[in-house]
Amino acid sequence: xxxxLVFFPIIAFIAILLGAPARLTTISVAAANLxxxxxxxxxxxxxxxxxxxxxxxxxxxxxAFGFPDGMxxxxxxxxxxxxxxxxxxxxxxxxxxxxxxxxxxxxxAGALGAFAATDLFFFYAFHELALxxxxxxxxxxxxxxxxxxxxxxxxxxGLGSIILLAGLVWLANLTGTYDIADMIAAKDKVDxxxxxxxxxxxxxxxxxLVSLFPFHSWxxxxxxxxxxxxxxxxxxxxxxxxxYGLLRIAIPLxxxxxQTWLTPLLVLLLGNxxxxxxxxxxxxxxxxxxxxxxxxxxxxxxxxxxxxIAFPGNPLAQPAAVLLMFAHGVSIALLFGLADRIERNTxxxxxxxxxxxxxxxxxxxxxxxxxxxxxxxxxxxxxxSGEVLVFLSAFKGYNGTASLxxxxxxxxxxxxxxxxxxxxMLRAYRNIFQGPAVKSxxxxxxxxxxxxxxxxxxxxxxxxxxxxPNILLNLLK
Amino acid sequence: MxxxxxxxxxxxxxxILLMAETFVPTKSKxxxxxxxxxSLGVILVLTTLAIGPDAKPDATWAKWPLWNFYQFDSLxxxxxxxxxxxxxxxxxxxxxxxxxxxxxxxxPGSENGTGEFYALPIFACAGMMFLSSAKDLxxxxxxxxxxxxTFYILVAYMRRNVGSLEAGVKYLxxxxxxTGFLVYGIAWxxxxxxxxxxxxxxxxxxxxxxxFSLLFGIALVMVGLGFKIGAVPMQVWIxxxxxxxxxxxxxxxxxxxxxxxxxxxxxxLEPFLASELTRGPVIKLLIILSIATLLFGNLAAIPQxxxxxLLAYSSIAHAGFLLLALAAGASETxxxxxxxxxxxxxxxxxxxxxLGVFFVLSQVRIQRDGENITxxxxxxxxxxxxxxxxxxxxxxxxxxxxxxxxxxxxxxFSLAVEAHLWAGVGVAFIAAAAGFYYYLGVVRAMWWxxxxxxxxxTLPLISKVCVALLTIATLVFxxxxxxxxxxxx
Numbered sequence: 001x002x003x004x005l006v007f008f009p010i011i012a013f014i015a016i017l018l019g020a021p022a023r024l025t026t027i028s029v030a031a032a033n034l035x036x037x038x039x040x041x042x043x044x045x046x047x048x049x050x051x052x053x054x055x056x057x058x059x060x061x062x063x064a065f066g067f068p069d070g071m072x073x074x075x076x077x078x079x080x081x082x083x084x085x086x087x088x089x090x091x092x093x094x095x096x097x098x099x100x101x102x103x104x105x106x107x108x109a110g111a112l113g114a115f116a117a118t119d120l121f122f123f124y125a126f127h128e129l130a131l132x133x134x135x136x137x138x139x140x141x142x143x144x145x146x147x148x149x150x151x152x153x154x155x156x157x158g159l160g161s162i163i164l165l166a167g168l169v170w171l172a173n174l175t176g177t178y179d180i181a182d183m184i185a186a187k188d189k190v191d192x193x194x195x196x197x198x199x200x201x202x203x204x205x206x207x208x209l210v211s212l213f214p215f216h217s218w219x220x221x222x223x224x225x226x227x228x229x230x231x232x233x234x235x236x237x238x239x240x241x242x243x244y245g246l247l248r249i250a251i252p253l254x255x256x257x258x259q260t261w262l263t264p265l266l267v268l269l270l271g272n273x274x275x276x277x278x279x280x281x282x283x284x285x286x287x288x289x290x291x292x293x294x295x296x297x298x299x300x301x302x303x304x305x306x307x308x309i310a311f312p313g314n315p316l317a318q319p320a321a322v323l324l325m326f327a328h329g330v331s332i333a334l335l336f337g338l339a340d341r342i343e344r345n346t347x348x349x350x351x352x353x354x355x356x357x358x359x360x361x362x363x364x365x366x367x368x369x370x371x372x373x374x375x376x377x378x379x380x381x382x383x384x385s386g387e388v389l390v391f392l393s394a395f396k397g398y399n400g401t402a403s404l405x406x407x408x409x410x411x412x413x414x415x416x417x418x419x420x421x422x423x424x425m426l427r428a429y430r431n432i433f434q435g436p437a438v439k440s441x442x443x444x445x446x447x448x449x450x451x452x453x454x455x456x457x458x459x460x461x462x463x464x465x466x467x468x469p470n471i472l473l474n475l476l477k
Numbered sequence: 478m479x480x481x482x483x484x485x486x487x488x489x490x491x492x493i494l495l496m497a498e499t500f501v502p503t504k505s506k507x508x509x510x511x512x513x514x515x516s517l518g519v520i521l522v523l524t525t526l527a528i529g530p531d532a533k534p535d536a537t538w539a540k541w542p543l544w545n546f547y548q549f550d551s552l553x554x555x556x557x558x559x560x561x562x563x564x565x566x567x568x569x570x571x572x573x574x575x576x577x578x579x580x581x582x583x584x585p586g587s588e589n590g591t592g593e594f595y596a597l598p599i600f601a602c603a604g605m606m607f608l609s610s611a612k613d614l615x616x617x618x619x620x621x622x623x624x625x626x627t628f629y630i631l632v633a634y635m636r637r638n639v640g641s642l643e644a645g646v647k648y649l650x651x652x653x654x655x656t657g658f659l660v661y662g663i664a665w666x667x668x669x670x671x672x673x674x675x676x677x678x679x680x681x682x683x684x685x686x687x688x689f690s691l692l693f694g695i696a697l698v699m700v701g702l703g704f705k706i707g708a709v710p711m712q713v714w715i716x717x718x719x720x721x722x723x724x725x726x727x728x729x730x731x732x733x734x735x736x737x738x739x740x741x742x743x744x745x746l747e748p749f750l751a752s753e754l755t756r757g758p759v760i761k762l763l764i765i766l767s768i769a770t771l772l773f774g775n776l777a778a779i780p781q782x783x784x785x786x787l788l789a790y791s792s793i794a795h796a797g798f799l800l801l802a803l804a805a806g807a808s809e810t811x812x813x814x815x816x817x818x819x820x821x822x823x824x825x826x827x828x829x830x831x832l833g834v835f836f837v838l839s840q841v842r843i844q845r846d847g848e849n850i851t852x853x854x855x856x857x858x859x860x861x862x863x864x865x866x867x868x869x870x871x872x873x874x875x876x877x878x879x880x881x882x883x884x885x886x887x888x889x890f891s892l893a894v895e896a897h898l899w900a901g902v903g904v905a906f907i908a909a910a911a912g913f914y915y916y917l918g919v920v921r922a923m924w925w926x927x928x929x930x931x932x933x934x935t936l937p938l939i940s941k942v943c944v945a946l947l948t949i950a951t952l953v954f955x956x957x958x959x960x961x962x963x964x965x966x
Contacts, residue, residue: 017862055957058814059891063956099861121887125878132872135917139925140857147925154921158913166906169887173894176812 037080103133164205199257210242213271220291228340236333272299316393324386356437498592546613556609581635644721655704662697705738719789771797833947855928
């Protein structure tokens with residue numbers, strides 16, 4: 001049944017190629033998927049969602065979809081929410097709507113396929129399927145130095161994927177199967193020596209896809225250049241594939257190997273939070289600032305993963321990572337959508353050229369304020385619940401009489417990241433919305449009713465999870 | 478129907494078409510190509526009826542001595558189908574390419590000189606079909622020469638074009654050299670074991686006192702075959718010949734000739750891989766060849782600016798992957814495919830992707846008058862659907878998941894990992910990464926570069942249908958590869 005969710009956008013893509021009205025088809029498919037996706041996510045335990053079609057006898061490969069646990073249900077939920085918001089808030093350039101909406105659908109289908117696949121082969125393959133339209137969209141419809149940027153993301157993510165593939169094939173070879181559940185059942189076959197190498201391959205491979213420091217330099221320019229729906233879908237959803245993969249594949253299968261790399265991982269994630277954090281403060285444009293901030297926030301999720309590596313069976317770490325993945329996905333998508341709106345209404349994203357927008361566009365200012373607060377981690381919004389859980393999980397298993405372990409030290413240092421977030425977000429808000437109006441903002445239009453639909457959808461998700469995180473945490477039980 | 482009827486029919490078809498082309502005076506010669514494609518299609522259907530002597534031991538033909546150097550098994554059937562499908566597409570490609578052929582053969586505007594171009598591939602096809610059934614080194618050699626000699630003509634076919642002539646001379650000289658290696662190697666193998674029959678070879682190996690002369694012979698034969706498949710150290714001819722030859726010939730060389738080399742290599746190595754005495758050194762040799770080929774093909778492809786030359790290096794690169802699969806030396810088990818099956822599957826996907834690319838390339842060559850990557854600039858703006866098809870085909874060549882090309886590479890990687898060929902796996906991953914870079918460079922030109930004043934490319938009907946067919950096949954086999962694999966039972 002879950003296959004419907006995945007193949008619906010692909011069928012719609014073909015229909016658009018054959019001449020169906022692009023925007024209308026896309027929006028209706030995204031809306032239908034949202035309804036179906038919410039229903040599926042909240043009834044994930046039902047076996048009716050699983051489906052398995054044999055495609056190959058040797059080695060046995062199945063086109064299999066299903067919810068192995070609540071984590072994948074939450075990721076599917078995130079995907080359908082962000083997809084609808086992305087296609088609603090995007091505006092295709094003249095004569096390009098087939099490409100624009102068709103690619104968005106393919107990215108969404110790829111993400112859904114990757115999160116719902118229970119077969120390693122298709123888990124990997126669907127993610128790659130989503131990358132191709134991402135590259136094409138940035139290269140063709142991006143802003144600024146689009147060709148350079150698109151080539152950079154192509155090479156980075158292509159290489160990352162190949163390194164990842166090496167690790168995955170190795171794992172499948174040792175366990176003798178491509179079914180993820182069977183692989184985990186056969187995890188004893190992964191010997192300690194191989195674990196170390198495989199863990200390194202998976203960390204670098206998945207890490208590149210999630211923009212782990214120092215493999216992150218593709219991210220900010222790519223998001224700054226990408227058309228709004230691509231930035232929203234990639235930063236919000238597709239990038240989480242790497243983290244999801246670490247939680248789904250790496251942690252259960254190569255726990256001892258990851259243990260070896262714990263300290264390097266902690267150093268790198270601090271690079272994400274602190275180094276990239278300072279880089280973010282120094283940005284002069286809203287789009288590159290948001291791009292960098294999204295790289296920075298990945299550090300927190302890596303911290304939860306590190307906590308899970310350090311204390312196997314950590315009861316808080318996985319919920320923390322999943323909650324923050326969801327929260328970050330929704331908030332960054334909202335921010336990118338609003339940034340696109342600001343650029344369309346004022347003609348610039350340069351923080352120096354903006355100011356006083358709150359007077360001419362109060363609704364935009366209000367919603368951007370909520371999104372910025374969410375991103376900083378204000379209580380009541382989803383990111384807060386996620387971040388608090390992450391910090392708590394890092395101290396799980398910590399013995400009060402002993403000295404601080406590496407994870408705790410990393411956690412204490414990364415709490416400074418919250419301050420950094422506050423600095424750049426509030427400064428950006430002040431620069432854009434406060435102060436005297438300047439030429440570009442004097443007569444800028446505000447959000448129309450139609451524009452507000454995707455924004456309100458995302459804001460509702462942020463508040464729902466922020467005020468009542470159990471709505472997601474219950475799914476994980 | 479005895480299997481050798483297929484070869485006999487194919488040769489007869491070639492002769493009839495040559496005669497008909499000479500004696501039927503028509504202005505356009507395209508009908509020869511169409512007739513060739515249709516008749517080859519009929520023979521393709523007949524392959525399903527072909528049987529070997531085991532299926533009908535009582536028939537008189539089953540007792541003929543022919544079966545001492547001719548065999549028919551599922552592998553032979555697979556490669557006969559392979560040769561026929563390749564030839565059909567190449568002939569169709571030639572039909573749409575005849576404008577250029579006419580310009581460089583007879584005086585421009587007349588197609589008088591183009592007729593044989595449709596008939597010659599049929600002879601090469603017959604040679605490849607015979608090769609797939611080879612059981613005896615002497616018979617295999619004759620069949621291989623039938624293929625090679627036909628290619629000498631096909632490469633130099635555009636006699637008013639300097640590039641084509643240069644390619645022809647290079648191919649002739651290096652081809653003759655490799656033939657020398659091959660014959661010399663066969664002589665050493667024969668001298669060491671006393672037999673040229675591949676089925677008897679295995680038993681005679683165990684009686685040998687010294688392996689040196691036999692291994693020397695094997696190495697020489699491998700060098701000779703390396704010429705056909707485009708493996709290091711006999712790869713130097715590939716870029717120049719591919720670039721100079723008429724595009725349909727290039728397509729035929731890169732798919733048909735390579736497959737012919739591989740089926741012969743599979744048949745030739747089978748007894749040596751089965752014997753414990755020779756298995757080790759042969760596998761070592763294969764690993765060295767594959768690593769060198771992978772490195773050379775992929776690294777040298779990166780700086781190319783001519784698309785045809787790029788495809789030449791890509792052909793070398795793919796030969797490296799195929800050699801790596803052979804080097805794994807795996808036989809079929811309950812859970813995994815054998816090396817031979819993987820090589821055959823990979824070649825089949827390679828056929829689909831490469832021929833699709835050549836159809837597009839030849840039309841761009843005709844209508845934009847150039848084969849450089851820059852000639853593909855802005856194709857996404859002028860011909861979005863064509864650019865989409867080429868993007869899918871190139872992505873498949875690079876090995877992007879959910880395309881047939883990925884499944885092929887995936888099988889190779891699994892085999893190599895299973896056989897613990899770590900050096901090979903490492904190099905292959907670097908090679909795949911490099912492939913990502915240079916194939917997608919063309920995609921970049923198509924979608925991200927401005928077309929300038931280049932006009933839209935209009936595909937003739939045949940090319941349009943073939944490109945669509947091959948692109949769809951790339952996607953379908955990328956998700957559901959079982960049909961090809963079930964041919965390999």
